[in-house]
Amino acid sequence: MSPIICTVDVVLLTLHDASLHLALLKREHAPFAGVLALPGGYIHAEEDSDTRDAALRTLREKTGIGSAYLEQLETFSGPGRDPRGWSLSVAYYALVPSRLIDHESRPEVVLRPVDQLQGLPFDHPRIVEAALQRVRNKSSYSSLPVHLCGETFTLPRLQGVYEAILGEPINKVSFRRKIEELDILEAIEGQLETGKAHRPAQLYRLKKQYRQHLALTDRGLNSAG
């Protein structure tokens, strides 16, 4: 059997100027040296305990980001996607609050709005497209977007994050009902966001049990929906 090139790639998403951005890095080596690409690299069988671990290591080594909400997306493969030979990439997507990018990421990390991506190498356009589709789809029925907020946030801020991902305005009443249904937030006692033009708003944070696991709304055949 011919050897297969085994890699991981990470679609790292954050909010910047209220719109969804992708983190890219200039490739150091051929192929595509100097071209902006997804953070990725080889799986290291000697040190990685699985592909998720490889993705976290890659993220840490290449972007400086040590923690992120991370989920496996899909595995992309074939003889044509990498000029070096038959390859597969186990792709992950990661969501981080912009504060983390500002404080922890290496200066080499470049943010690009997801609707202004051009010239990505390999099959990275296809990987990014699949990640955006997954994140948008999942955001419509889960707590996923919360991972783009900082540790604490107001409900209007969270609504803005959902709107940035879904790309459309959301009705405030439906939004609050869905969030209540998800039952993932806890109000932080005595903490209000102040100093803005509006009246002070209650600050919330994600309940502990949802920090690595998503909450899903019921959308069964038996539900009212």
Add this chain to the structure above:
Amino acid sequence: MSPIICTVDVVLLTLHDASLHLALLKREHAPFAGVLALPGGYIHAEEDSDTRDAALRTLREKTGIGSAYLEQLETFSGPGRDPRGWSLSVAYYALVPSRLIDHESRPEVVLRPVDQLQGLPFDHPRIVEAALQRVRNKSSYSSLPVHLCGETFTLPRLQGVYEAILGEPINKVSFRRKIEELDILEAIEGQLETGKAHRPAQLYRLKKQYRQHLALTDRGLNSAG
């Protein structure tokens, strides 16, 4: 870098006696020779155009099944899942009508009810668990279960298939409303199922455009659900 063992595994599901069954094969070689396992095998870089192609080839060669509704599930990996070394398996799930198993599958294929699986080797229990969770979840909002029916079917039959997957009775009125919303079926003109104790029922088939792509119900934040 140490070489990584690259394989595919297929969770092949069908309905048998109105309940969900998994197709298994006795392993011919070590490790776990003689043990019932998922159909699987190495990715062949010389002949497979991607991992999906590898999964279809494996299915064809090992079970005799030449066509199935097939989707990528997830990639499982690590140093401990295969005694031969660090390995990854790109897992797929496949849905086929029982007629196809009856007519096309090799005699070696063994069907087991999904709630009575014991002694599966490697991390196959985990792969099967993930596949069942995905299929059940996806069935609650998509046309996925239709791929377990034959080419033509009545609505009561289709409802039975959804119920077998979801493991619970479904309200007939909600079911018909969801199916109408999906808009995936076409009535076959002049064809009624007869010969049963009940009055003749209209026969349906899947619209052509949905035979390899799923239809999803809307479950956005803006929807009534």
